[in-house]
Amino acid sequence: MILWLSTFGFSIASALLPFLPIEVYIVGAGAAEPGVPAAVSLGIAAGAGATIGKIIWYEAARRGIDSAWAQKKLAKPKVKASYEKWLGRMQGRPVYAAVIMFLAASAGIPPLLAMAAVGGLLKMPMWTFIPTVFVGRTIRFTLLFLGVDFALH
Template sequence: MLFWSVFGASIASALLPLINIEAILAVSVSQAPEHVWGLLIAATVGQMVGKILWYWGGMHVDRAPWVHRQLQKPKAKASLDRWHERAEGRPWFTAGLLFFSAAVGFPPYAITAVLAGILRVPFGIFFMTGLLGRGLRFWAVVFGTSSLLHLF
């Protein structure tokens, strides 16, 4: 039951960044340390399910007239063009940025997920870098937290 709760909370937190999955995961692992790996997997996969929705939204941004109009404004268009220039023909840069964002949270992963969709980053690259980055982030939260708890 805890597995599914963390999985659901992880999806919700991917869609609504105000929900802190790191805190939920740390508390869940402290309550059921024998299930640490299952909870890590639940959080990681759940986050990616939610981020795939952001990615898909970026791919289909032209279907939302208000967002499309916002992206046509000169400042937004110039920013998007700069990102397109940075990513075009540089798959390692793009993959590295996505991995870094997923692992560290800067730039915010929800924003890079949308940007990846807008820039048409191949889904496999988006998914694998996100899965690895989020997995590493949650591993650090769980094992960093458990290390700190053993100090007290």
């Protein structure tokens, strides 16, 4: 239980602070707790924690778009055109938005930190953002835990 909680906590910190790579943590935690059930459980803990961390980035961007600084930036024609282009792509197209976010969450391309902020800026629906990030991150981290288990045993 302690390893599960520390994995959950570290994954929140890692999601907020990009200089704390969760993958390095997973190697150590995966070695400490072998077996498929542990890999799945720890993958879920890491996925849940990462999702919470990315929700914070999402919300910061969503609320920040209305700030005076952001509005000043959006007053520039080129920036506004790019913003409106992406807004048009994302709004009304939840499947498109979910696919992009899932790729970011599971494969890291594009980087999830950036995509969480973009999702917030473009006001991607939370009902799309949260499950997509959670499932993508859980799959990614579970596979990493399974890889460590396979390599060591």
